[in-house]
Amino acid sequence: MKSDIEIAQAAEMKHIKEIAESIGLSEDHLELYGNDKAKVGLDLIEELKDEPNGKYIDVTAITPTPLGEGKTVTTIGLSMALNKIGKKTITCIRQPSLGPVFGIKGGAAGGGYSQVLPMEDFNLHLTGDNHAISIAHNLLCAFLDTHLMKGNDLNIDPFSITLNRVVDVSDRVLRHIIVGLGGEINGIPRETGYDITVASEVMAILALTTSLKDMRQRIARIVIGSTYDGKPVTAEDLKVAGAMTVLMKDAIKPNLLQTIEHTPCFVHAGPFANIAHGNSSILADQMAIKLGEYVVTESGFGADCGAEKFMDIKCRYSGLKPDAVVIVATVRALKMHGGGFEFIPGQGVDKVKMETENVDAVLKGCENLEKMIENMNLFGVPVVIAINHFESDTQAEVDAVRDKALAAGAEDAVTSKVWLKGGEGGTDLAGAVVKAAEKPSEFKFLYPLDWPIKKKIETIATKIYGADGVDYSPEAEKKIELYTKQGFDKLPMCMAKTHLSLSHDPNLKGRPTGFTVPVRDVKASVGAGFLYPLLGQMRTMPGLPKEPAGNKVDIDENGNIVGLF
Numbered sequence: 001m002k003s004d005i006e007i008a009q010a011a012e013m014k015h016i017k018e019i020a021e022s023i024g025l026s027e028d029h030l031e032l033y034g035n036d037k038a039k040v041g042l043d044l045i046e047e048l049k050d051e052p053n054g055k056y057i058d059v060t061a062i063t064p065t066p067l068g069e070g071k072t073v074t075t076i077g078l079s080m081a082l083n084k085i086g087k088k089t090i091t092c093i094r095q096p097s098l099g100p101v102f103g104i105k106g107g108a109a110g111g112g113y114s115q116v117l118p119m120e121d122f123n124l125h126l127t128g129d130n131h132a133i134s135i136a137h138n139l140l141c142a143f144l145d146t147h148l149m150k151g152n153d154l155n156i157d158p159f160s161i162t163l164n165r166v167v168d169v170s171d172r173v174l175r176h177i178i179v180g181l182g183g184e185i186n187g188i189p190r191e192t193g194y195d196i197t198v199a200s201e202v203m204a205i206l207a208l209t210t211s212l213k214d215m216r217q218r219i220a221r222i223v224i225g226s227t228y229d230g231k232p233v234t235a236e237d238l239k240v241a242g243a244m245t246v247l248m249k250d251a252i253k254p255n256l257l258q259t260i261e262h263t264p265c266f267v268h269a270g271p272f273a274n275i276a277h278g279n280s281s282i283l284a285d286q287m288a289i290k291l292g293e294y295v296v297t298e299s300g301f302g303a304d305c306g307a308e309k310f311m312d313i314k315c316r317y318s319g320l321k322p323d324a325v326v327i328v329a330t331v332r333a334l335k336m337h338g339g340g341f342e343f344i345p346g347q348g349v350d351k352v353k354m355e356t357e358n359v360d361a362v363l364k365g366c367e368n369l370e371k372m373i374e375n376m377n378l379f380g381v382p383v384v385i386a387i388n389h390f391e392s393d394t395q396a397e398v399d400a401v402r403d404k405a406l407a408a409g410a411e412d413a414v415t416s417k418v419w420l421k422g423g424e425g426g427t428d429l430a431g432a433v434v435k436a437a438e439k440p441s442e443f444k445f446l447y448p449l450d451w452p453i454k455k456k457i458e459t460i461a462t463k464i465y466g467a468d469g470v471d472y473s474p475e476a477e478k479k480i481e482l483y484t485k486q487g488f489d490k491l492p493m494c495m496a497k498t499h500l501s502l503s504h505d506p507n508l509k510g511r512p513t514g515f516t517v518p519v520r521d522v523k524a525s526v527g528a529g530f531l532y533p534l535l536g537q538m539r540t541m542p543g544l545p546k547e548p549a550g551n552k553v554d555i556d557e558n559g560n561i562v563g564l565f
Helices: 004-010 016-022 043-047 071-084 119-123 129-149 201-208 212-220 241-247 282-291 306-318 331-337 351-355 359-377 395-407 418-437 453-465 474-485
Strands: 030-033 037-040 055-061 089-093 114-117 165-167 177-179 190-192 194-196 223-226 232-234 255-259 264-267 294-298 324-329 383-388 412-416 469-472 516-525 530-535
Touching (some): 055 071, 055 306, 055 359, 071 089, 071 324, 282 306, 306 453, 331 359, 331 395, 359 383, 359 395, 453 474, 474 516
Parallel strands (some): 055 294, 055 324, 089 264
Antiparallel strands (some): 037 255, 177 190
C-alpha cells in the first residue's frame, strides 16, 4: 500500500476553477492561488442569502487514542460518498497547525484514498492565513508593551495582562519567558509567554466571525488585561484594532480546495478543540450550506470537546442548526479504552493484543462511545456511528460495537472503508446519514447564556464529562468575580481540557466516574465571544516529542516533498 503522500502526489487534480464551477461559482468569485487553490470572496454570502439551506452534518469521535480514529478521513470520505449517491456535498474542515504537522500527529489532510489536495500545501502554509493571524496577534502584543514603556496612559496593571505572544510551532521553552531585558531602551521587563498560533484569540475570531465589519468589531473587543481599578483594556483602547483587521483582510476569505475525487472542500481557520473551540469557520459553512445539498464539517477531538463547542458556541453565533452528527470509532481504539492493551510512549503498542479478537475489551471500551452518543443526544441531534474499518477487525467485534451503539440511542452504526476505497467505501454510511438527517430537528443548546459562569461550567462538567462536581482554585474564583463584574458573565464557556479523556486527567480512559474537575484559571476571549476555563494542567503551548514527525520531512532530488503523513 502506498503512503498517504504517495497516493496524494499520484492523484490527478483538476484546475480549481473546474471545482468552483461544479458548485456554481464563476471565476469572478475566486482569487486564484495557482491552479490548485483559491480564496472565495465574501460577496458570495449576500448573493446566496435567499437560497435554501442544505443539510448540516458534523463529524466527531470517541475520546482519541494515539492510534488515530480517522475522523478527518471519515469527514472527507463521507463527503465523497454522499456525492456518489447523488447528493451535492461540500466538505468544510480546518487548516492544520504546523505544530502537530512537525510534532506528534503529523498532517491532517485525511489519508489513504480520502484526502484533500494538494496535500502538501494543505498541511503547510496554504494561503498564509495562519501567518496573518500570528502577525496580527503579535502586533497587538508589540503595541501593548510599547504602551507600557511610553508612560502607560491607560493605567494598565502589568500583573493583570493575560495576553501572550504566539508562534505556530510546538516549542515548550517559550511557555514562560521574561521580555524587556537589556536595559530601559528595550521596554519594561515583565513575565509573559508564548501560545501556539491556533490558541490565539485572533484565530478564534476568524473562525467565529460573520463579516469583515463583524471581525473589526470583535478584534476591537479583545481584552488584554485590566487597569489598576479593574476596568478591562481592549485592542481598541490600544488603537491597534484597525491595523490588526487590515492584516486579516485576506485571511477572512475561505480557501477552496478539492478532495482526491474532485469534490469541493472549503478549508478555513484552525483552532484546536482542547485549548480553543475546535471548528472551521462560520463563513465557510455559510457559503457551503447555500451551495450544496449537504455540508459535512468536522469538530476537533471527541464529542466532549469540539462537538460540544460546535453546538454551544459555533451554532449559537452562526444561527445554523445541525441535522445529524457522525461519531467515528474504531474497534482497536475501543479495545484500548476497554483495557485490552496499552500505548506506551516510546514503545508503541503490543500489535498482537491490538489485532487479536477481544470482544470483552471492546464491550468495556464501548462505555466511552455510549457516553459520546449520550452527549450528542443532549443537543437533540440524531447520531450515526461510523466504524472506521481495519483489516484486523472481526465480525464479532463490529457486531458488539453496533449493538452497543444502537442500544445507546444511535440511529445506525455502519462500517466505513473510505481510507481504502474512497467514496465507494462509504456509501452505506452516506445512506445512513441521509436517513438520519431527514428526521425532524430538535436541536437545543446545553445551557442558556444568562446562567452564572459557575452554573455553565458545572453543567458542562457534569452533563458532558460525567464529573461529580467542580473545584475552583483561588485564581479561578478571582477571575470569575472579575469577569462577572466586568459584564462578561453572559458569554458561553469554551472549556480548555485534555482531549485524551472525558475527564481532566489524560490517564483516565473509557468512561471515568467519581472525579471532580479542577478549574485552575479562567480567561476571557471577549472578542471571540467566550470565556475559557482551564481544567487541570492544560497548556496552550505544546512541546515536541523525542522523535517529532518533522524528522521524516525532506525534499527529494526532484524537489518533491517527502515524509509528510
